[in-house]
Amino acid sequence: MKKRGLLLFLAVVMISLALVGCSGGEEPGDETGGNDETGDKIVVGMSMIDYTNPGFIGIKTGADKAAEDYDIELIWKGCEGNLDKQIDVIRGFIQQGVDIIMVDSVDVNGLVSVVNEATDAGVKVLAIGSPIPGKDNYNAIYPDYVDAKFAARVIGHIYEGQEGTIGLIVGSPGNLVSDNRQRGFEDGLAEFENLKLVTGLGNWDPNQAMTAAEDIIRSNDDLLHIHVIQDGMSYGVLRAVQNSGKNIPMSSNDGDPEALDNFEAGYYILENLNGAERIGYWFVALCHFIANDYPMDKTQVNVLYKVMSDELKEMVIEKGLDEVDGVKMQIVSLEEARELGSNYQEEFGPEKFEPTNSGQ
Amino acid sequence: MTKDIITENFIIKAIKKVPTQRWVAVGILFVLVLVISIANPLFLRWNNIIGITQQVAAMGIIALGAMVVIITGGIDLSSGNGLAMAGVLAGVLYLRTGENIAVLILGAIVGGLVLGIINGFLITKSNLKPFVATLATMALAQGMTLLISEGQLAFLTHPVTYMIGGGNILGFLSIPFAIFLVMCLITSIILNRTKFGTYIYAMGGNEEAAHYVGINITKYKWLTYIYAGFTTGVAALIAICRVGQIAPNLQGSFLLDGIAAAIIGGTSPAGGKGTVLGTLLGVLILGVISNALTFMNVSSTAQTAVKGAIILLAILIDALFNLRKSG
Numbered sequence: 250m251k252k253r254g255l256l257l258f259l260a261v262v263m264i265s266l267a268l269v270g271c272s273g274g275e276e277p278g279d280e281t282g283g284n285d286e287t288g289d290k291i292v293v294g295m296s297m298i299d300y301t302n303p304g305f306i307g308i309k310t311g312a313d314k315a316a317e318d319y320d321i322e323l324i325w326k327g328c329e330g331n332l333d334k335q336i337d338v339i340r341g342f343i344q345q346g347v348d349i350i351m352v353d354s355v356d357v358n359g360l361v362s363v364v365n366e367a368t369d370a371g372v373k374v375l376a377i378g379s380p381i382p383g384k385d386n387y388n389a390i391y392p393d394y395v396d397a398k399f400a401a402r403v404i405g406h407i408y409e410g411q412e413g414t415i416g417l418i419v420g421s422p423g424n425l426v427s428d429n430r431q432r433g434f435e436d437g438l439a440e441f442e443n444l445k446l447v448t449g450l451g452n453w454d455p456n457q458a459m460t461a462a463e464d465i466i467r468s469n470d471d472l473l474h475i476h477v478i479q480d481g482m483s484y485g486v487l488r489a490v491q492n493s494g495k496n497i498p499m500s501s502n503d504g505d506p507e508a509l510d511n512f513e514a515g516y517y518i519l520e521n522l523n524g525a526e527r528i529g530y531w532f533v534a535l536c537h538f539i540a541n542d543y544p545m546d547k548t549q550v551n552v553l554y555k556v557m558s559d560e561l562k563e564m565v566i567e568k569g570l571d572e573v574d575g576v577k578m579q580i581v582s583l584e585e586a587r588e589l590g591s592n593y594q595e596e597f598g599p600e601k602f603e604p605t606n607s608g609q
Numbered sequence: 610m611t612k613d614i615i616t617e618n619f620i621i622k623a624i625k626k627v628p629t630q631r632w633v634a635v636g637i638l639f640v641l642v643l644v645i646s647i648a649n650p651l652f653l654r655w656n657n658i659i660g661i662t663q664q665v666a667a668m669g670i671i672a673l674g675a676m677v678v679i680i681t682g683g684i685d686l687s688s689g690n691g692l693a694m695a696g697v698l699a700g701v702l703y704l705r706t707g708e709n710i711a712v713l714i715l716g717a718i719v720g721g722l723v724l725g726i727i728n729g730f731l732i733t734k735s736n737l738k739p740f741v742a743t744l745a746t747m748a749l750a751q752g753m754t755l756l757i758s759e760g761q762l763a764f765l766t767h768p769v770t771y772m773i774g775g776g777n778i779l780g781f782l783s784i785p786f787a788i789f790l791v792m793c794l795i796t797s798i799i800l801n802r803t804k805f806g807t808y809i810y811a812m813g814g815n816e817e818a819a820h821y822v823g824i825n826i827t828k829y830k831w832l833t834y835i836y837a838g839f840t841t842g843v844a845a846l847i848a849i850c851r852v853g854q855i856a857p858n859l860q861g862s863f864l865l866d867g868i869a870a871a872i873i874g875g876t877s878p879a880g881g882k883g884t885v886l887g888t889l890l891g892v893l894i895l896g897v898i899s900n901a902l903t904f905m906n907v908s909s910t911a912q913t914a915v916k917g918a919i920i921l922l923a924i925l926i927d928a929l930f931n932l933r934k935s936g
Binding site for chain 2: 306419422431447448449450452453454455456457459460461463464465467468470481484485488492507
């Protein structure tokens with residue numbers, strides 16, 4: 250009897266802990282089940298790829314602030330990178346009757362059908378990061394391909410006239426963000442025949458990224474530079490570079506505060522600023538306008554900022570590298586980047602922000 | 610002259626003691642090293658060899674825990690997420706106590722031990738199958754990692770963390786690998802020189818028979834999972850010190866690589882068989898394979914598949930030799 254009681258206690262503790270760990274927000278009750286005419290809170294179901302990436306916390310922090318500023322209720326659900334699970338999560342949100350489903354897609358094509366189910370059922374869908382080619386959904390994108398291509402072209406010009414190897418640390422093949430950033434970088438660097446590209450697999454894990462970077466450093470004596478497609482992995486790569494005792498410049502992507510510190514310290518020469526908190530805020534701000542049928546373009550593109558030194562900026566502008574595939578890049582200084590990364594509540598807040606509306 | 614003959618006899622006897630299966634693993638390792646060094650001579654550079662030993666240390670310690678559990682006929686699926694949990698627990702405590710290095714070390718080990726205690730409890734006291742119990746604790750560890758870390762990352766800058774993660778002894782033995790070797794020694798002593806070790810093999814060979822001869826299965830199986838938890842904690846310490854940060858997404862491929870290394874090294878998935886030497890060789894084989902993928906410039910999209918295929922091949926070769934030996 251005593252043993253059974255102990256087991257029951259342990260089971261309850263474990264289930265409670267699991268629930269606390271897996272839930273990120275309140276479940277919508279009957280009282281908050283939609284944005285009806287009585288003026289209830291807008292309820293947004295957030296279907297995220299996973300919760301283990303530090304970038305996610307940045308997005309969540311920004312999103313939570315926006316939810317407060319715009320009076321929106323968020324329900325967070327992860328799917329551990331599993332498409333089937335993400336489809337189930339989205340169907341669950343449709344059943345719950347949320348107002349908007351925000352989707353951080355595991356696979357954009359694999360989600361088309363369920364996204365169409367949602368929009369047919371009257372639930373609006375906002376795809377974040379990469380566009381979902383559904384019938385009637387909204388997209389909030391940051392152009393990963395173009396960003397990475399820009400970085401590769403700048404790096405290519407920095408090492409103009411030198412023969413050598415460029416290392417690239419990617420996330421995981423099959424992941425849309427990783428694939429777009431890898432493809433963009435490869436296409437951008439293909440213009441430079443003097444540079445050989447070697448790719449290492451980081452799997453979004455700083456330890457694996459570090460191992461991949463160590464192997465690249467040791468197997469290429471002519472290594473000139475390492476580009477990492479995500480800040481979270483770049484810290485492991487930086488450790489590998491430091492341990493090697495070599496002076497290998499790096500560049501990275503996301504614009505996390507720690508990465509900007511590394512830029513300031515001279516380890517990174519180029520950083521792409523999304524700002525996880527900043528885009529998290531932007532996504533939820535867009536939900537407010539979508540829920541209220543505000544006239545806006547179905548696809549919203551976030552302005553991305555490139556952080557680099559004044560000398561590099563001069564070269565980029567002089568060589569006309571600040572436009573890639575018709576997209577104009579915004580180049581900012583470190584101070585401006587830090588300000589942009591922290592002042593997003595003003596940039597996208599209720600007082601100032603309006604989504605793009607080209608009238609199309 | 611006499612001394613030389615005695616030494617020679619000792620070496621021959623020692624070599625003869627090594628089972629054929631271990632020579633297969635040595636052969637696989639030798640062929641891999643040969644092929645890779647022909648493809649890229651930089652592979653055999655000393656700094657690369659040292660580098661591989663640094664890279665495999667944490668995974669190797671996980672493999673030792675996996676091996677001990679598998680010998681009993683069980684499995685521990687929680688070690689990968691457990692490593693991340695123990696790592697963030699240690700890191701958070703370390704930062705909250707003003708960067709106290711003793712807290713970091715103890716925090717990681719205690720984190721792993723607690724996981725081992727829970728696993729052992731679920732398996733022995735509630736009669737859950739090890740697969741089910743450790744699958745549940747794997748999810749629990751993942752949730753706990755996020756709760757403890759709140760998804761944030763923090764950097765470890767204490768000189769001792771640099772030493773544990775990347776230091777070396779006399780310039781040729783990396784400290785992480787030295788810790789792995791010490792863990793190999795401890796595991797070997799447990800398996801070959803203690804009553805506990807004998808019971809581990811007995812439980813995996815035939816649990817019912819072991820019970821009838823009076824072995825306290827509950828006690829020793831529980832202890833086995835606690836030991837596996839201990840290895841997870843030590844591996845967590847090395848992993849966070851090596852990468853110099855506490856991040857919730859650190860579990861990577863530790864679990865699968867650890868189990869694969871034990872199996873490649875000849876640990877029988879059915880239980881009852883497995884050696885530290887075999888696991889050590891399995892760990893080195895896996896380390897060399899991972900390193901070789903970059904040295905041979907295998908594309909990132911193909912790396913996982915190529916690694917899987919080589920592991921499968923190594924296991925098949927090993928199984929083939931076993932079959933011939935038993936047949």
